Amino acid sequence: MPYSLSVVVATPAHSGLRAALSYRSESALAPGTLVRVPLGKREVLGVVWDPPEAAVPAGIEERSVIATLDELPPLAAAWRRLVDFAAGYYQRGLGEVALAALPPQLRDLDPVQLARRLKRRKPDLSAAQGTAESGPALTPQQQAVLAGIAGTDADPGKPYLLFGATGSGKTEVYLQATARALAADPQAQILILVPEINLTPQLLSRFVERFGVGQVVAMHSGLTPPQRLASWLAAHAALARIVLGTRMAVFASIPNLRLIVVDEEHDPSYKQQEGARYSARDLAVLRGRLQAAPVVLGSATPSLESWQASETGRYQRLAMPERVGAGVLPEVRLVDMNLQPKRTLLAPALLEAIAKRVALGEQSLIFLNRRGYAPVLACTACDWKSDCPHCSAFRVFHKIDRTLRCHHCGLGERVPRACPACGNVDIVPVGRGTEQLEEQIAALLGSVNAPGEDGQTRPVRVARIDADTTRTKGSLEAQLAQVHAGNVDVLVGTQMVTKGHDFRRITLVAAVNPDSALYSSDFRAPERLFSLLMQAAGRAGRDAVQAGSSQMWVQTWNPHHELFEALRRHDFPAFAAAQLKEREAAGMPPFAFQALVRAEARTQAAALAWLQAARDGAEGLAPAGQVFIYAPVPMGLQRVANVERAQLLVESASRPALQRFLASWQEVLHGLREPGLIRWAVDVDPLAV
Ligand code: ADP
Ligand code: ZN
Numbered sequence: 007m008p009y010s011l012s013v014v015v016a017t018p019a020h021s022g023l024r025a026a027l028s029y030r031s032e033s034a035l036a037p038g039t040l041v042r043v044p045l046g047k048r049e050v051l052g053v054v055w056d057p058p059e060a061a062v063p064a065g066i067e068e069r070s071v072i073a074t075l076d077e078l079p080p081l082a083a084a085w086r087r088l089v090d091f092a093a094g095y096y097q098r099g100l101g102e103v104a105l106a107a108l109p110p111q112l113r114d115l116d117p118v119q120l121a122r123r124l125k126r127r128k129p130d131l132s133a134a135q136g137t138a139e140s141g142p143a144l145t146p147q148q149q150a151v152l153a154g155i156a157g158t159d160a161d162p163g164k165p166y167l168l169f170g171a172t173g174s175g176k177t178e179v180y181l182q183a184t185a186r187a188l189a190a191d192p193q194a195q196i197l198i199l200v201p202e203i204n205l206t207p208q209l210l211s212r213f214v215e216r217f218g219v220g221q222v223v224a225m226h227s228g229l230t231p232p233q234r235l236a237s238w239l240a241a242h243a244a245l246a247r248i249v250l251g252t253r254m255a256v257f258a259s260i261p262n263l264r265l266i267v268v269d270e271e272h273d274p275s276y277k278q279q280e281g282a283r284y285s286a287r288d289l290a291v292l293r294g295r296l297q298a299a300p301v302v303l304g305s306a307t308p309s310l311e312s313w314q315a316s317e318t319g320r321y322q323r324l325a326m327p328e329r330v331g332a333g334v335l336p337e338v339r340l341v342d343m344n345l346q347p348k349r350t351l352l353a354p355a356l357l358e359a360i361a362k363r364v365a366l367g368e369q370s371l372i373f374l375n376r377r378g379y380a381p382v383l384a385c386t387a388c389d390w391k392s393d394c395p396h397c398s399a400f401r402v403f404h405k406i407d408r409t410l411r412c413h414h415c416g417l418g419e420r421v422p423r424a425c426p427a428c429g430n431v432d433i434v435p436v437g438r439g440t441e442q443l444e445e446q447i448a449a450l451l452g453s454v455n456a457p458g459e460d461g462q463t464r465p466v467r468v469a470r471i472d473a474d475t476t477r478t479k480g481s482l483e484a485q486l487a488q489v490h491a492g493n494v495d496v497l498v499g500t501q502m503v504t505k506g507h508d509f510r511r512i513t514l515v516a517a518v519n520p521d522s523a524l525y526s527s528d529f530r531a532p533e534r535l536f537s538l539l540m541q542a543a544g545r546a547g548r549d550a551v552q553a554g555s556s557q558m559w560v561q562t563w564n565p566h567h568e569l570f571e572a573l574r575r576h577d578f579p580a581f582a583a584a585q586l587k588e589r590e591a592a593g594m595p596p597f598a599f600q601a602l603v604r605a606e607a608r609t610q611a612a613a614l615a616w617l618q619a620a621r622d623g624a625e626g627l628a629p630a631g632q633v634f635i636y637a638p639v640p641m642g643l644q645r646v647a648n649v650e651r652a653q654l655l656v657e658s659a660s661r662p663a664l665q666r667f668l669a670s671w672q673e674v675l676h677g678l679r680e681p682g683l684i685r686w687a688v689d690v691d692p693l694a695v
């Protein structure tokens with residue numbers, strides 16, 4: 007007697023409302039089993055879902071499962087519940103989310119090829135356990151935190167917020183918590199999430215060093231498809247004990263998961279910006295509950311969502327306020343730009359401080375979050391500016407190859423010899439990017455000498471790290487190595503250099519122009535700025551010997567802003583309290599819950615019309631007063647690559663009410679038609695509004 011099975015397959019994004027399709031099989035298959043099934047004219051990968059018994063819609067002929075990948079253990083129930091939740095919560099198709107969570111190569115292999123791959127990776131359990139080297143003796147505050155994470159028996163899936171200053175030894179806590187979990191259970195597996203690929207190699211090497219190369223696999227978008235498959239298979243078959251990866255790794259199949267770490271939990275890169283717009287941090291918390299594994303969210307500047315959760319006790323807060331050893335946090339100096347001569351690049355006092363560091367053989371990091379030479383090129387005779395013809399943005403002047411480049415659509419052109427509008431040859435850069443900063447700092451420090459070999463002196467070396475200098479593979483690593491080796495005196499960079507790096511010789515960090523976030527329309531801009539500046543400050547004085555004299559300089563037009571006041575005292579709790587008070591008064595997250603609907607169309611009118619129809623169609627779907635739907639508006643960056651963009655904000659004081667509304671709204675949204683509409687998407691818990 008054949009069986010009817012429900013199987014999820016990757017159906018196109020918006021037909022995903024049908025959760026699973028029904029297929030016939032000659033044998034009963036457990037939920038989670040991977041199968042190959044026919045879909046239209048193609049043969050695709052599918053996952054048997056539960057309940058496995060499917061009701062066959064009348065009048066539809068059921069097609070048969072083509073093959074079963076029975077070399078692989080079925081995907082666990084906890085994994086299926088995670089995918090169910092993510093699809094439902096982020097308003098996407100179940101099949102889309104389930105299949106996107108699997109390594110792409112798995113879709114292409116037949117059972118025979120797969121069996122071959124599996125044999126290639128022999129279990130390497132020789133090094134499995136109690137073999138983890140113990141690492142340094144923990145500081146008392148590290149011990150207290152580790153003991154705190156241990157007290158989990160009553161509530162095994164509990165989330166912890168590890169609020170630890172930069173350099174307080176959070177990574178060592180992750181390592182020792184991992185060692186302990188592995189020692190406690192010979193089957194245990196651990197998941198470590200990091201925000202960016204950039205930071206993966208460093209942390210990966212620390213875990214490999216500690217636990218052995220056979221124990222750890224990496225998962226991130228920088229891997230080749232065969233590497234990704236190999237990592238996935240090792241985790242799924244419980245051969246790898248430690249899975250370390252970026253946001254996608256939250257969906258890895260890890261059957262014996264006993265601990266999850268989310269490093270730098272505040273980092274916006276945990277939010278996926280395409281397809282199912284999930285937050286890997288939030289899914290990690292859910293996953294901990296599903297698999298009864300404690301979740302450690304670590305940060306020196308937690309997201310205000312997590313901070314608030316630790317205020318109410320939903321997450322347990324564990325604090326490490328002090329740096330390891332004699333390390334102290336850098337002294338913060340605010341430079342009031344109102345008191346500087348006009349057009350000051352670096353205040354004289356800051357320049358002098360940098361020169362002093364150079365003379366001492368110490369390194370400085372100058373931080374400016376804008377790459378290129380100048381954000382705009384303008385004509386001095388008429389009002390011509392370097393607009394991008396395809397976007398509502400300026401093209402950026404890059405001096406190195408004399409181009410104007412749009413950072414949104416990629417359009418690049420040589421700088422015109424004269425103003426395209428009036429022919430005037432005097433066209434000038436307006437504003438400043440890292441390329442210009444590097445050039446000007448090199449000029450300003452031209453007469454300063456650094457100590458060289460044999461008591462000789464040598465000219466100062468200025469280097470820059472940003473997206474432009476690190477385009478080729480391996481170039482970031484190479485440039486960081488130059489900094490670590492001491493071959494750079496002054497490093498200029500974007501936020502790329504402020505995150506996570508364990509620089510040992512940097513004793514001075516300066517932010518030269520951070521004020522724009524204070525005027526942003528995005529209510530999260532101050533939170534992001536504070537975190538960025540604290541992270542940047544965290545790069546200074548990481549070596550205890552020099553820490554005492556390390557400094558963080560901030561040039562600002564608003565030195566009395568409470569954000570900078572809190573920064574000066576390294577007082578995240580005060581900053582968070584002030585922000586949360588404002589957010590509560592204004593009814594904003596984390597005291598309210600939001601979703602955005604974004605529409606892209608040929609014309610702005612079409613985008614707005616589609617959103618207005620969506621708004622009209624929401625009428626009566628939520629009880630009065632529970633869900634507030636704002637009027638559609640053009641997005642801040644309204645046009646990109648000739649596509650017009652608009653959005654509509656939905657808000658509720660109740661997460662369940664918002665969820666119920668969004669679910670019932672789906673059918674309306676899918677049914678709307680508007681000439682000129684290109685695509686639309688829902689973003690639940692959006693990070694940028
Ligand atoms: P964080 O991740 O909190 O910024 P790290 O874990 O990178 O801090 O630790 C900062 C530095 O202190 C690292 O060089 C690390 O090796 C060192 N360290 C951490 N814990 C200890 C310890 N218990 N004893 C000695 N050194 C430690
Ligand atoms: Zn002109």
Ligand code: ZN
Pocket residue numbers: 394395396397412413414415416417646647
């Ligand atoms: Zn453009």
